[in-house]
Amino acid sequence: MARGATERSDSRYRCVGIGVGPANLSLASLLHGHTDVRNVFFESKAEFGWHEGQQIPGTSLQVSLFKDLVTLAQPTSPFSFLAYLHDQGKIYHFLNARFDAVPRQEFRNYMRWACERNPNIVFGEQVLSVDFDGEFVVATERRTVRADNVVLGIGTHPVLPEQASRDAATQFHAGEFTARSGGLGGKRVCVVGGGQSGAEAVLHLLGRSGSELPRRVSWVSRRTNYFPIDDSPFTNDFYMPCHSEYFSRLDRTAREDFNRDNVLSSDGISEHTLRDLYQRLYVLRFIEGAGDLFALFPNRTVRAVGGADADGWKLTLGHNDQPDELEEIDADVVVWATGYRTREADVLAPLAGRIEREGGEFRIDGNYAVRWDGPADRNIFVQNRARGQRGLADPNLSLNAYRSQRIVDRIRGVRSDGQLPSFIEWSAKPRLGLSWEG
Numbered sequence: 001m002a003r004g005a006t007e008r009s010d011s012r013y014r015c016v017g018i019g020v021g022p023a024n025l026s027l028a029s030l031l032h033g034h035t036d037v038r039n040v041f042f043e044s045k046a047e048f049g050w051h052e053g054q055q056i057p058g059t060s061l062q063v064s065l066f067k068d069l070v071t072l073a074q075p076t077s078p079f080s081f082l083a084y085l086h087d088q089g090k091i092y093h094f095l096n097a098r099f100d101a102v103p104r105q106e107f108r109n110y111m112r113w114a115c116e117r118n119p120n121i122v123f124g125e126q127v128l129s130v131d132f133d134g135e136f137v138v139a140t141e142r143r144t145v146r147a148d149n150v151v152l153g154i155g156t157h158p159v160l161p162e163q164a165s166r167d168a169a170t171q172f173h174a175g176e177f178t179a180r181s182g183g184l185g186g187k188r189v190c191v192v193g194g195g196q197s198g199a200e201a202v203l204h205l206l207g208r209s210g211s212e213l214p215r216r217v218s219w220v221s222r223r224t225n226y227f228p229i230d231d232s233p234f235t236n237d238f239y240m241p242c243h244s245e246y247f248s249r250l251d252r253t254a255r256e257d258f259n260r261d262n263v264l265s266s267d268g269i270s271e272h273t274l275r276d277l278y279q280r281l282y283v284l285r286f287i288e289g290a291g292d293l294f295a296l297f298p299n300r301t302v303r304a305v306g307g308a309d310a311d312g313w314k315l316t317l318g319h320n321d322q323p324d325e326l327e328e329i330d331a332d333v334v335v336w337a338t339g340y341r342t343r344e345a346d347v348l349a350p351l352a353g354r355i356e357r358e359g360g361e362f363r364i365d366g367n368y369a370v371r372w373d374g375p376a377d378r379n380i381f382v383q384n385r386a387r388g389q390r391g392l393a394d395p396n397l398s399l400n401a402y403r404s405q406r407i408v409d410r411i412r413g414v415r416s417d418g419q420l421p422s423f424i425e426w427s428a429k430p431r432l433g434l435s436w437e438g
């Protein structure tokens, strides 16, 4: 749309956010009250949701409660998790409950509360495209607005492997678990995927009782065992801004090696989930005498899925150490806990040819602004789309507030104070003159 005399000045913004998950909600929260940055955030869903299909009772956050929308960047913000507890009158109760980790449903409720307090967030309005004519022209289902800066926070979508039958009533992704895992009593269920989502699905299925209990739950994982997330102190230093910045300066091969070698620092299973699961297996086998209720198959790859929806499925597994030994599992229902992938940035199609890329990612600068051929004061920021350039912290909540603060600072032309660096010297320091005398 060309800029015309009839265009209303209230459709012009300093910042337009696309998508409202935890990433852009953090940004919207940090921008709240900055009257110099007129902003609006569009979310296609009718109301705030956070992986609703995996809001399984008993599940919890895999990071500290301090890694909320704002605290690590702005501890005095009125949008912190503690501010939420206090506002709702339950801060003492939360303290006394002594949760090992924040219940996932409570963290979702907190984020929903943050949305309700922010009039700049619009639900039920999908962004269709972003073009540029000196300003960004953002078209939604209902209107066109103009912006100096746009921030893409459109998240991820579930991944099904090629062996999965997409249309089968009896196969589904773990992202639909709460909606589709009812009515599995007496059935043979196979969960594929050895991360947190797979573990939660298995634990929930084996925790059912009476007519709700499946006949058998098989759990297949490519990993050699069901591995925990590494949540120890020095590993957590990978999730500090200084490490993310160090990481961003490495060459691409070193970055890829790092992400592969350290994947369990973000994608492993919570220790308490593993303990709950192991204890449940003990009770089933040794106390209730129902040991044939479960079967564990790590170190296997699903090679094929045959059979028909109505008669049940036959999964062919290849053992990773004994590739010639094929195994078969019969299952009435298959739950694919096979992860999520970055959502395609279709909305940026009009600008696609103007943006630099590295591998499958948009190339970004230190402030998460995409490198493109437009003017330096017109930015396309991206949230949660730079795992290859910023490391394993990018897709999770650890640096959410930090990343949003970098974006706020860049838009406002300021630089907030950072925190002290890690105890660890990540970079080589050749001029220290240290020598090895051991």
Ligand SMILES: Cc1cc2nc3c(=O)[nH]c(=O)nc-3n(C[C@H](O)[C@H](O)[C@H](O)COP(=O)(O)OP(=O)(O)OC[C@H]3O[C@@H](n4cnc5c(N)ncnc54)[C@H](O)[C@@H]3O)c2cc1C
Pocket (backbone or CB within 6 Å): 018, 019, 020, 021, 022, 023, 024, 025, 042, 043, 044, 045, 049, 050, 051, 054, 060, 061, 062, 063, 125, 126, 127, 128, 153, 154, 155, 156, 340, 343, 347, 383, 384, 395, 396, 397, 398
């Ligand atoms: C079950 C589960 C539990 C997790 N738990 C943790 C955890 O405990 N700790 C941790 O650090 N990480 C966790 N993660 C990882 C990460 O924190 C989440 O994936 C997080 O939701 C990512 O936030 P996001 O805002 O980037 O994306 P999303 O949450 O996916 O939000 C993106 C939003 O954009 C909207 N959208 C997309 N396209 C458009 C459009 N064109 N117009 C308007 N809106 C659009 C979508 O509807 C969606 O609401 C978890 C992931 C999963 C799947």
